[in-house]
Amino acid sequence: MNCTALRRRLLAAERPDRADADAARHLTDCAACRAWRDRLLRVERQLPQLPVPAADAARLAFRERFLGAAPPSEPPLVRATLPGPTPPRERGLRKLAVAMALAAALLLLAVGFALWPHNQPADAPAGNDAELAARQQKRDQRLAAARTPRQRVEVLADIADELRSEALAVAPADRPRKLRALTRFYREVVGDNLPAYAGKLSGQERAAVIEDVARRLLEANSQLEQAGGGDDALHELAVAARDGHDRLRALLRT
């Protein structure tokens, strides 16, 4: 393989950093092509660092509008033609039918009320969703206030620590009920948000910040495991912390 063929091959490759055997042989022997390949890889490494204005506020605003907007309502049904006048006998029958329907509805309502469980748990699923949405909103506001990628990662790590403390403060008897929304949000923060934002860190701070946050998650994992004993709710949180730790560590290997 000559220099031109090698360069064409690398320019057309999905991953120019992964040369096949032929290309690797040529690169071993040719210093000029090695330098050329290094220049190409340097440019590709720099592309993701190109500055882009922060758009968190726009995302937040869009999210709020999107979640606040009611789904499009069905168009009202319109009769093609107006009904003609109803004969008196039919009018009487219709009134009777309406009265009977009303009585039946009242009866159903009374039976339903009597049978309805009046001691609902405080955190029904709908309550959980609202609580999750509120937590997400607070997180987004804190992220929007952070100015640098490093600060955003630190905000998320702080939120993770706060959630862990909150979980540990819940009385064991209340955990299964109270930790549902908290666990969902914790998984989102440590499993999705933290790796996503940590992936944007660059330069020397990347390794240091990721190491620090991964260490905090590992500590959280062991603390939650120890505190949990056989408690499923705390065990789930511990698993999420471990998962987040593993994802962050994987970033250091890429």
Added chain:
Amino acid sequence: MTDAAEDDLIRRARDGDRAAFAALVDRYWDRLHRWLYQLTHDRHAAEDLAQDAFLKAFAHLKSFRPVGAGSPRPYFAAWLFRIAHNAYANHCRGKARREPLPEELAAPGGGPEEEAASREELRELARAVQRLPAEFRSALLLRVEQDLPFADIGAVLGVTEETARWRVFKARRLLLKLLSPRLEQGTS
């Protein structure tokens, strides 16, 4: 987020669950906005186009079929970027507004001199990227920043896999040519 978790969000969003779709917005907003900004160099246009793409995606989610030709995963990403690309194409028919590069560059670390040099390098790279023809630029950024395989880039841009590969090839070659004095300086 695992693949299964994303599939679940898509399924729920398809059934009208707006919170599930909002989670997809959180997941893809930065990537989509970044790409659109690199294409438009207009922060407001990039934000508007991203919103437009997400709204269209939500409205047409029922037509999304998780079948892709390239890598095993980025089907939803490719589908979303395809919608955004159509929105961008419509936008281009209107106008092409330019905005100076933001002052707040990513701090590369190191001392003030290194930082200034690196900042200048990024500015130069940004200028070179802007000089690439739009169809080369969009393909290159999908490959390098979004890590989409050529087959998916083709799907996003509405061209064949080979055309996508050719555009990335041309973009890389042109970029190296535009940057050659700086790169040679950097490696000498």
